[in-house]
Amino acid sequence: MTNASTSLPLGSRQSSSFVIWLRSxxxxxxxxxxxxRxxxxxxxxxxxxxxxLTPQDVRRECAKSFWRT
Structure with missing residues (x-):
């Protein structure tokens, strides 16, 4: 029996691994x-x-969306 990820080309396996990491x-x-924050x-x-830090620094940082660094 073959693993689904091993039957994919290398680029696809790397992409799949990244997607799994991203989701988790x-x-x-x-x-x-x-x-x-x-x-x-x-x-x-x-x-x-x-x-x-200044209070303005904190306000600016806390105003960012959670996905922004």
Whole structure:
């Protein structure tokens, strides 16, 4: 019995692997980014200064969609 991915040409196997990775990992990355931005929005001004960020930096970052880096 042959595996479906081994019967495909090499380029197709690589594309299939990428699609599988994309479907499994990309939503997790997006959710993680959403959580990081939410946490950043709750940091107080004193800690922002320690991080070298301004409130405007935080607003700009938090205004981004979850899929944007």
């Amino acid at each position: 990992r990309l939503p997790a990355r997006w959710y993680d980014r959403h959580l990081q 939410r946490d950043l929005s709750e940091v107080d001004d004193h800690l922002l200064r320690d991080l070298g």
